[in-house]
Amino acid sequence: xxxxxxxxxxxxxxxxxxxxxxxxxxxxxxxxxxxxxxxxxxxxxxxxxxxxxxxxxxxxxxxxxxxxxxxxxxxxxxxxxxxxxxxxxxxxxxxxxxxxxxxxxxxxxxxxxxxxxxxxxxxxxxxxxxxxxxxxxxxxxxxxxxxxxxxxxxxxxxxxxxxxxxxxxxxxxxxxxxxxxxxxxxxxxxxxxxxxxxxxxxxxxxxxxxxxxxxxxxxxxxxxxxxxxxxxxxxxxxxxxxxxxxxxxxxxxxxxxxxxxxxxxxxxxxxxxxxxxxxxxxxxxxxxxxxxxxxxxxxxxxxxxxxxxxxxxxxxxxxxxxxxxxxxxxxxxxxxxxxxxxxxxxxxxxxxxxxxxxxxxxxxxxxxxxxxx
Amino acid sequence: xxxxxxxxxxxxxxxxxxxxxxxxxxxxxxxxxxxxxxxxxxxxxxxxxxxxxxxxxxxxxxxxxxxxxxxxxxxxxxxxxxxxxxxxxxxxxxxxxxxxxxxxxxxxxxxxxxxxxxxxxxxxxxxxxxxxxxxxxxxxxxxxxxxxxxxxxxxxxxxxxxxxxxxxxxxxxxxxxxxxxxxxxxxxxxxxxxxxxxxxxxxxxxxxxxxxxxxxxxxxxxxxxxxxxxxxxxxxxxxxxxxxxxxxxxxxxxxxxxxxxxxxxxxxxxxxxxxxxxxxxxxxxxxxxxxxxxxxxxxxxxxxxxxxxxxxxxxxxxxxxxxxxxxxxxxxxxxxxxxxxxxxxxxxxxxxxxxxxxxxxxxxxxxxxxxxxxxxxxxxxxxxxxxxxxxxxxxxxxxxxxxxxxxxxxxxxxxxxxxxxxxxxxxxxxxxxxxxxxxxxxxxxxxxxxxxxxxxxxxxxxxxxxxxxxxxxxxxxxxxxxxxxxxxxxxx
Numbered sequence: 001x002x003x004x005x006x007x008x009x010x011x012x013x014x015x016x017x018x019x020x021x022x023x024x025x026x027x028x029x030x031x032x033x034x035x036x037x038x039x040x041x042x043x044x045x046x047x048x049x050x051x052x053x054x055x056x057x058x059x060x061x062x063x064x065x066x067x068x069x070x071x072x073x074x075x076x077x078x079x080x081x082x083x084x085x086x087x088x089x090x091x092x093x094x095x096x097x098x099x100x101x102x103x104x105x106x107x108x109x110x111x112x113x114x115x116x117x118x119x120x121x122x123x124x125x126x127x128x129x130x131x132x133x134x135x136x137x138x139x140x141x142x143x144x145x146x147x148x149x150x151x152x153x154x155x156x157x158x159x160x161x162x163x164x165x166x167x168x169x170x171x172x173x174x175x176x177x178x179x180x181x182x183x184x185x186x187x188x189x190x191x192x193x194x195x196x197x198x199x200x201x202x203x204x205x206x207x208x209x210x211x212x213x214x215x216x217x218x219x220x221x222x223x224x225x226x227x228x229x230x231x232x233x234x235x236x237x238x239x240x241x242x243x244x245x246x247x248x249x250x251x252x253x254x255x256x257x258x259x260x261x262x263x264x265x266x267x268x269x270x271x272x273x274x275x276x277x278x279x280x281x282x283x284x285x286x287x288x289x290x291x292x293x294x295x296x297x298x299x300x301x302x303x304x305x306x307x308x309x310x311x312x313x314x315x316x317x318x319x320x321x322x323x324x325x326x327x328x329x330x331x332x333x334x335x336x337x338x339x340x341x342x343x344x345x346x347x348x349x350x351x352x353x354x355x356x357x358x359x360x361x362x363x364x365x366x367x368x369x370x371x372x373x
Numbered sequence: 374x375x376x377x378x379x380x381x382x383x384x385x386x387x388x389x390x391x392x393x394x395x396x397x398x399x400x401x402x403x404x405x406x407x408x409x410x411x412x413x414x415x416x417x418x419x420x421x422x423x424x425x426x427x428x429x430x431x432x433x434x435x436x437x438x439x440x441x442x443x444x445x446x447x448x449x450x451x452x453x454x455x456x457x458x459x460x461x462x463x464x465x466x467x468x469x470x471x472x473x474x475x476x477x478x479x480x481x482x483x484x485x486x487x488x489x490x491x492x493x494x495x496x497x498x499x500x501x502x503x504x505x506x507x508x509x510x511x512x513x514x515x516x517x518x519x520x521x522x523x524x525x526x527x528x529x530x531x532x533x534x535x536x537x538x539x540x541x542x543x544x545x546x547x548x549x550x551x552x553x554x555x556x557x558x559x560x561x562x563x564x565x566x567x568x569x570x571x572x573x574x575x576x577x578x579x580x581x582x583x584x585x586x587x588x589x590x591x592x593x594x595x596x597x598x599x600x601x602x603x604x605x606x607x608x609x610x611x612x613x614x615x616x617x618x619x620x621x622x623x624x625x626x627x628x629x630x631x632x633x634x635x636x637x638x639x640x641x642x643x644x645x646x647x648x649x650x651x652x653x654x655x656x657x658x659x660x661x662x663x664x665x666x667x668x669x670x671x672x673x674x675x676x677x678x679x680x681x682x683x684x685x686x687x688x689x690x691x692x693x694x695x696x697x698x699x700x701x702x703x704x705x706x707x708x709x710x711x712x713x714x715x716x717x718x719x720x721x722x723x724x725x726x727x728x729x730x731x732x733x734x735x736x737x738x739x740x741x742x743x744x745x746x747x748x749x750x751x752x753x754x755x756x757x758x759x760x761x762x763x764x765x766x767x768x769x770x771x772x773x774x775x776x777x778x779x780x781x782x783x784x785x786x787x788x789x790x791x792x793x794x795x796x797x798x799x800x801x802x803x804x805x806x807x808x809x810x811x812x813x814x815x816x817x818x819x820x821x822x823x824x825x826x827x828x829x830x831x832x833x834x835x836x837x838x839x840x841x842x843x844x845x846x847x848x849x850x851x852x853x854x855x856x857x858x859x860x861x862x863x864x865x
Contacts, residue, residue: 003583003584005834006582006583009587009591009837009841010583012842013590013841013845016842016845017413017414018414018418020410020849024410024411025411052445054445057442057443064406064407064411065405068853074849074850074853075850075853075854077847078850081847081851085809086804086808088801088804088805089805091854147801147804147805148797149797149798149800150801151797151798151801151802
């Protein structure tokens with residue numbers, strides 16, 4: 001290289017390093033990443049303690065990575081590069097063979113016996129019938145869209161093993177065949193869709209002996225720009241957004257159904273579908289308004305009694321259907337609610353209990369032990 | 374057949390077998406955004422703004438910041454080492470000038486002993502104490518954090534009194550120049566190991582030119598790409614096989630895993646060395662190359678002439694030759710080789726498997742020296758290549774799997790006694806990693822360099838900036854989205 005070329009290369013290199021370095025220092029920091037749906041690390045000024053302990057250095061590293069200029073673009077570039085290299089996964093997400101479906105990798109729990117034993121203890125603790133169902137992972141229902149031989153998937157063994165571990169006081173509801181079709185899961189998110197939840201409702205209601213009124217008409221399209229959490233992890237910019245639907249009319253079939261949310265322990269009036277959440281990245285929180293410790297849906301015109309659902313987020317999309325069958329549906333989230341279940345069931349006059357988790361949440365949730373209290 | 378491997382925590386590969394995995398300490402690593410976009414620009418800016426006579430001081434300050442980043446208290450240890458060795462060198466020099474050879478030897482000896490004692494205490498105490506505990510001798514295990522790069526810089530500083538004694542180098546001009554040599558950040562934590570005599574003149578006087586800076590940019594970018602684009606990508610494959618329970622390993626899977634480790638370690642380590650050489654050049658230093666296409670080696674002997682050259686050369690000059698080298702009778706030669714390879718092995722980490730790995734090379738090298746190299750010479754070249762790759766990959770299994778029972782299962786699987794030949798998991802990972810493995814395999818040969826030299830000067834002048842920019846952009850993307858970016862040298 002000649003002198004001119006050397007100066008040019010030196011300038012190019014310095015411009016790249018100094019340019020992004022300066023942009024990092026000068027551009028305002030972002031608090032939240034819409035694309036990744038998470039809060040980003042913030043600048044934490046060093047203190048004598050954090051310098052000596054090294055805590056400052058660790059938080060600084062995260063801060064630089066999170067606030068790096070054009071972060072979203074870099075993430076997409078990497079995902080594209082991995083795809084062009086022939087990879088069928090990125091950041092723990094499989095690229096489906098149709099090019100448009102994303103699968104979060106699924107790891108079966110290694111302590112399944114322990115986990116199911118908590119459900120069994122609940123069954124022994126209470127006098128009302130306890131039903132237990134796991135929602136199969138998307139990778140089980142849509143196995144044909146997975147990359148060939150993909151190792152970290154739900155092969156149905158979690159459901160089988162769980163069923164075998166269920167005690168006498170617990171009635172297992174098998175959902176392994178309940179879900180079918182192209183639109184039962186979001187392609188970009190791990191949750192089931194309104195359609196999927198409706199299929200789940202039919203199987204659950206049948207097993208629990210509830211009548212099954214049908215919602216009027218067809219599902220209503222309310223959003224066509226939903227990018228779910230799996231899409232966020234994958235950085236897969238080439239995948240189209242999902243559509244979102246509502247189905248059960250607000251107020252239920254007779255217009256007399258009420259939703260009471262307890263986001264902070266205090267009752268607040270809620271709705272089946274909180275359309276204002278569609279403005280956010282986390283559009284799935286449209287269903288019942290997102291995570292909360294307790295939510296009670298009352299339908300005076302329903303035929304069956306009081307159902308308690310030990311829930312994860314999949315239940316939010318299902319609850320409007322359940323409320324067509326039950327006079328009261330109580331959605332109880334162990335992550336945010338420390339009330340004794342046994343006591344709650346007695347006080348509220350609950351008739352039936354449904355423990356309903358997705359396989360992946362059941363495999364990872366750390367609050368299951370509360371089932372037995 | 375085999376159940377899926379659980380994706381491991383992001384950490385280095387040297388962690389199997391119940392040892393502390395993710396250290397609390399995070400050293401400053403070249404392949405992080407804050408190093409590339411804040412630290413390095415700041416160093417370069419202040420270095421070039423400073424007048425010539427203050428440049429070593431600027432470097433020293435930044436070196437200490439770099440060193441103390443992960444574990445600030447060890448800056449004190451570093452300063453102690455610098456001062457100790459600096460004055461040891463002065464005493465050696467004075468004794469020699471006064472014709473007091475015995476005194477000079479004593480000073481060298483004391484300095485080496487203190488350095489080795491510090492290295493032993495921080496790096497090997499727990500290994501020895503833990504082993505003694507197991508056979509019933511009570512010794513406290515201290516769980517000290519290993520000062521980062523201690524094996525590299527201790528070896529580096531130990532050359533100083535020896536080189537002064539041998540008359541191979543001048544005394545440093547002052548404490549700052551010496552401290553800068555000891556702590557020089559480009560090669561402080563992962564080599565290459567530079568002898569004092571190689572750098573003594575450069576500490577006092579360096580040329581800075583755009584040509585040299587630009588050459589450094591190229592070498593640095595190649596190193597960065599090796600580390601971030603090749604080693605990190607392929608390392609994930611190794612971590613999957615490392616985490617697979619031994620009983621579920623298939624034969625082809627075990628080989629795929631160890632192939633991934635071989636490529637990861639080479640590109641990680643040589644990438645670090647390239648980045649060191651590149652950053653050195655940006656500031657006027659010239660370091661010797663540390664790797665020379667090691668996987669082309671046709672024997673264990675040749676492998677070690679091509680792999681981590683600065684370490685091999687250190688052991689040759691400061692241990693093997695002082696022991697008498699190869700100008701001795703056969704039994705003594707075998708003994709010399711044994712000592713050198715035992716030390717080389719255990720240098721790589723405070724765990725017995727590294728000793729075994731070193732002795733494995735001792736056996737191979739003795740075998741080659743007294744018998745097999747004559748046979749190899751008569752065989753066609755590809756047999757040598759096959760032999761070389763085979764022994765090196767088996768060696769990496771000894772190196773990478775620390776726990777002995779897991780190591781046994783891994784080796785069994787490699788030699789056909791695992792859970793069958795292949796399973797769906799193997800085919801999935803082969804399908805996914807084949808392109809990057811092929812790229813890496815080609816990059817481990819001189820093919821690209823050969824083709825590059827065939828390009829016309831003109832096309833090279835266009836290609837260089839384009840390739841450098843592409844390398845920087847892609848590496849940045851992989852770093853910003855980098856959940857997997859291990860630092861492999863915690864054990865050194």
